[in-house]
Amino acid sequence: MSAARHLNRVLAPLAVGAVLAGCASSGSTPVASPTATPPAAVTQAPDGTSAPTRAAITGLVTFADGRLATNVMVSVTGLDGQAVPELAVLTGPDGRYSWPGLAPGRYAVRVATTEPRANGVTQTIVPADGTATADITLRS
Amino acid sequence: MSRTTSRSGRFATLLASGVLAAAALSAASPQASAGTLTPLVPVGGSLVSSTGATLTAAQAVQLVRADQLAGTPASAGRGTTTAQPADTTSIIGTDNRFRVTPTTTYPYRANILIERSSGALHCTGFFVSRDTLLTAGHCVHTGGSAGTWYSGLRFKPASDGGTSPYGTCTSRGTWAFTNWVNSADSNYDIGIVKLNCAAGDSTGWYGTWWQSASLDGTFTRVSGYPGDKPKTQWMSYGSVAASQADRIFYANDTVGGMSGSPVWQFRSSTASYCANGPCVMAVHTNGLGSLSSTHNSGARLTQSKLNSIVAIINTP
CATH class of the missing domain: 2.60.40.1120 (Carboxypeptidase-like, regulatory domain)
Structure with a gap:
């Protein structure tokens, strides 16, 4: 394995993780638009409501x-x-x-x-x- | 290795251009044409990892190649079929499961026995790339805001009767859909694990596809590692009895331990998506219960879910 490729393998996950985390913390996380809400027909588990306890x-x-x-x-x-x-x-x-x-x-x-x-x-x-x-x- | 290099290059391009942040703010657009990567519908597909990293649906879309928008193709890998006795199919009572043996044939060798750190049986998973597996979300995180991540899970591709023909792998990145981790939403009960091995090169992997049209009547195979037949692989046939936007229901026999099994079929060479191979439409998650008193069910692969799954597949 070449040194460059090795470096790539090591750094790439770190870079992606850092950027993804950065995006989230910068407040850019999107909120699904009303038109993008799943249809009401979708069945959710009864325990899939707010703050479920496991x-x-x-x-x-x-x-x-x-x-x-x-x-x-x-x-x-x-x-x-x-x-x-x-x-x-x-x-x-x-x-x-x-x-x-x-x-x-x-x-x-x-x-x-x-x-x-x-x-x-x-x-x-x-x-x-x-x-x-x-x-x-x-x-x- | 060229694939890895090209993906890494793509990440570098994304990072340099700031396209991830831009994408997160952009409005949804319904279509992507060949060669371009227009954001698709960023609905409910966000992921969170056991280390706290996040991937929004909009970010995920930016990491999906144009040729992956409808799903991913199946691959038989480079593994060879080990010479073993012919299939000794057995049927037990009214149980319509039968044992898969040998487990070293494709695609069954792409099924993975998941054990806890103690060695106890836990779940099933399956390869969707050389080093990425899908399983049920509840196999990696107990679900909901009070839930916890499992640690130290062991992954044994094609395990059979205590043997592990492709070795034992561990996680180097464990992800689950935010809807599962935050609110135990069964419709998003899917986990993604990036392994520390690339056994998929040998075992091959399942393709995936999504379709907005109903899956009712679609032939289904469910294959995995049931807890009542410890450490052996079993499969059953069935068909989709009801499809919802994020869930399908089928009559395949399953028991505890089958969670995380692929719900799949062999696709014809003329299929519109994921043609000519074993392709997954859902991840098995639940037996009979409140979701259905008559059918088992799984979390259906959708466009937004697959975007996020493919994004993790594409990470180096």
Whole structure:
């Protein structure tokens, strides 16, 4: 790689970042004109309004005999019409999980395993300003 | 490398002429003719990065080449198909997903398993250039003003059963649409990551296109890394059941972990845009829920969104 090209690779991102940041801070950020507003038919998520809060559900998943359920997928469903992101959330080696990025409201939390075949479900409420806990015991 | 040089040169020209600032103040104009870069409609396409850098929709437009206005072409890259057993398609119950194997064929090798820093499964992404991937916005930022950026994410192109045939990459620039970061607007739930590797040279990448016309009835493939089939790639077929300006709904089966998957189709050689290759129309983001109780859905690629995406693709 030539010295000039190397310099180019190093400097270009910095220059762009600096200029972009400069543009923003100079007050030149445009405001969408009324004619450019998306049509009213566009559906927005219920949590897509002003100042939404995003919280998490955390918990411990165990089998009925007390063993930890590790590396199992934890699914959540919004019971108040929340749009749930399709993240993969699995329990860790300690049987614990953390489901991030959830809007406040009621949720059903489900786990199902195939070996052994067992499942569990519980409900919890994510508060507007905190984290909810939902431990699950799997039964066959 | 000529492409990189030319893009850098273009940035230098933009910086010298102050065209970025000028563009930010200019009024929207609906058309761009070949060879010129007239500002298009700067609506809702602004980006913010995990480091606080910003890119307005108007600035983005200035970084888009004339031949990229309708989207970007697909590329198979320079990768070779590894000799592996034939596809062992399997169908499980009423689930219409089937496993993609081997994952080293194009375009499936351009799909990326995204893991958290702990190694836990997280999401799916896909290459749209040699070093740029798209994923769901919620895969890089939890969304909304109280949200946070994920750090230390690992990106494994074409990962299969714990193998990473194209290595593991990390981010050197993480972006999301301002509407997602500020207000968790599902219509803008798209993240863009500039990687520290150029595995796309080997894996190839998906093309992209937008159209203002309805996508209803359009055939859809959704391929990615579901959490219930850890670290293996799966795909399902479907079609667009409903299209909105910024969102499409389809019946493809998906589960957690598929967020960030491309919603795509093979385009014919006579297609008006993004012809003759695998091209993406949306980024998968949500399963059943409030957005639809009957169909899964994704954030639709639009002109303004693609302007910003292409602008990041074009950065060195």
